[in-house]
Amino acid sequence: MNRFPYVASLGIFLSTLLSIYPQASVAGGRVPTTYNQRYQALFAEQELFRKRPELLGCVDASRDYVQGSNAAIFNKLRFQPSSAQMGFVAEDLVGGKVTRTVRIQAEGRVRAYSFLENWETAEINCTFVSGESARVHLSVIE
Amino acid sequence: MVRRSVQNLILGCCGLILWLGSEAALANVEVIGTPVASATIRQWGNRFTSDTKIAVSYVEALEEVATSELFVGVYDLALVEHPLTADRLRARGLVQFPLLCVPVVVVVNLPGIPANALRLNARVLAAMYTGEILSWNDPGIAELNPSLSLPAIPVVPIAQSDGSAVTLNFTRYLASGSDSWRQKPGLGSGLIWPLGGKGEKDAETAAKRLMAQEGSLGFQPWVNKTRFDLSTVRLQNGRGEFITPTSGHFAGTFKTFLAKSNGDFSAPVNVDGADAWPILAVVYGQMKQIPEDVPDAQETVQMLTQILQAHVPPTDGLVSVGYEDVAQALSQVQSEKRFGPPQRKKVGP
Numbered sequence: 001m002n003r004f005p006y007v008a009s010l011g012i013f014l015s016t017l018l019s020i021y022p023q024a025s026v027a028g029g030r031v032p033t034t035y036n037q038r039y040q041a042l043f044a045e046q047e048l049f050r051k052r053p054e055l056l057g058c059v060d061a062s063r064d065y066v067q068g069s070n071a072a073i074f075n076k077l078r079f080q081p082s083s084a085q086m087g088f089v090a091e092d093l094v095g096g097k098v099t100r101t102v103r104i105q106a107e108g109r110v111r112a113y114s115f116l117e118n119w120e121t122a123e124i125n126c127t128f129v130s131g132e133s134a135r136v137h138l139s140v141i142e
Numbered sequence: 143m144v145r146r147s148v149q150n151l152i153l154g155c156c157g158l159i160l161w162l163g164s165e166a167a168l169a170n171v172e173v174i175g176t177p178v179a180s181a182t183i184r185q186w187g188n189r190f191t192s193d194t195k196i197a198v199s200y201v202e203a204l205e206e207v208a209t210s211e212l213f214v215g216v217y218d219l220a221l222v223e224h225p226l227t228a229d230r231l232r233a234r235g236l237v238q239f240p241l242l243c244v245p246v247v248v249v250v251n252l253p254g255i256p257a258n259a260l261r262l263n264a265r266v267l268a269a270m271y272t273g274e275i276l277s278w279n280d281p282g283i284a285e286l287n288p289s290l291s292l293p294a295i296p297v298v299p300i301a302q303s304d305g306s307a308v309t310l311n312f313t314r315y316l317a318s319g320s321d322s323w324r325q326k327p328g329l330g331s332g333l334i335w336p337l338g339g340k341g342e343k344d345a346e347t348a349a350k351r352l353m354a355q356e357g358s359l360g361f362q363p364w365v366n367k368t369r370f371d372l373s374t375v376r377l378q379n380g381r382g383e384f385i386t387p388t389s390g391h392f393a394g395t396f397k398t399f400l401a402k403s404n405g406d407f408s409a410p411v412n413v414d415g416a417d418a419w420p421i422l423a424v425v426y427g428q429m430k431q432i433p434e435d436v437p438d439a440q441e442t443v444q445m446l447t448q449i450l451q452a453h454v455p456p457t458d459g460l461v462s463v464g465y466e467d468v469a470q471a472l473s474q475v476q477s478e479k480r481f482g483p484p485q486r487k488k489v490g491p
């Protein structure tokens with residue numbers, strides 16, 4: 001009888017337990033999950049939707065840009081509660097056309113071939129000109 | 143006896159099922175959107191229901207939620223305060239049109255100064271909100287009001303950060319008169335205010351504080367002027383005229399805005415026109431060009447057409463568009479599901 005699958009699965013189970021145990025003991029018995037991070041990201045977006053709906057045009061445009069472009073330095077964006085507070089909007093009349101500039105601080109996942117996720121503080125700059133498509137510029141804040 | 147009761151119960155159930163499946167019960171107009179338009183849409187809905195027996199419902203929701211729910215086909219009409227850009231509308235297959243106007247007024251709590259006697263402009267208002275002007279008898283205010291004896295009490299600027307177009311367009315007005323405002327706080331419906339921090343959570347809370355505190359200054363939707371008995375001021379418009387807030391001025395300005403606005407970034411602030419009130423906010427309607435539920439969408443178009451053609455006035459001090467202003471947009475909502483140009487049938491081999 002081949003016992004290899006049982007032994008292997010027991011090994012995986014034990015190694016998982018061993019890897020969780022030190023973290024769980026540090027966190028006071030709680031097993032760490034990514035739930036809190038995901039909840040915080042969702043909360044931050046809700047803050048944007050509720051408090052600064054005028055920023056949403058830029059949020060949508062930057063997400064489209066990140067998903068649709070290989071040249072973007074980030075391949076994913078996420079927002080914090082401070083994004084709503086630090087967002088900046090200005091309007092000017094350039095060449096007879098209304099030009100709206102929106103600046104939001106967020107976090108961007110750097111586009112790189114790596115097992116580790118590298119999230120950097122990012123600045124999203126959107127320029128909207130009446131009758132034209134949105135222009136998005138992403139940069140890392142050092 | 144029991145047999146008769148069971149028979150009656152079965153008949154009753156069949157009747158209920160037939161009624162639920164009938165056109166009258168199924169037909170309805172489902173609207174989602176901003177709380178500002180809630181009372182008006184409910185009133186319009188009651189009028190439409192009494193005329194046609196078509197039910198109308200309204201659900202208050204956040205901007206993004208309203209547009210998303212419309213997009214997935216749960217609702218027939220979304221009402222938003224922050225319009226989508228033209229390319230986003232195209233991407234989502236939505237039609238957008240202005241529907242209602244919310245007049246925005248500046249109010250003060252100044253003892254001894256009657257309503258509409260005080261005159262203010264964007265530059266002075268911005269200076270009061272940034273703390274450059276601290277007292278009501280400041281020379282900057284006195285220069286605009288030579289005939290008034292202004293009290294020597296501190297200015298208490300009150301603001302709300304409520305995510306509304308009322309707040310956004312007020313900051314837009316401040317930025318129009320002050321470069322320092324445009325560069326630092328900028329435009330926003332949920333700003334961190336230079337003096338007031340995060341501000342009040344909504345216009346009602348701000349109005350209550352305005353009533354309670356002497357020397358306070360704030361901005362409110364027109365409806366709150368009568369609701370809280372607030373004292374309004376005259377504001378300077380883009381042409382330099384000081385305008386008294388009246389329903390006539392709001393309606394005239396909104397009409398001018400609709401006629402002149404071109405492009406998706408036009409905001410009803412400092413609209414160019416004689417006697418134009420400088421700050422308005424607009425509620426936009428959004429519908430799907432190819433609706434998920436075509437009969438309901440057609441009933442929505444029917445409701446808007448009937449109400450606007452009959453000139454049914456909105457509530458809460460709002461101003462509505464005329465039918466001619468939205469007719470073209472409403473005609474874009476398809477009465478049957480057609481995707482792309484019709485295919486020509488091949489004839490012959």
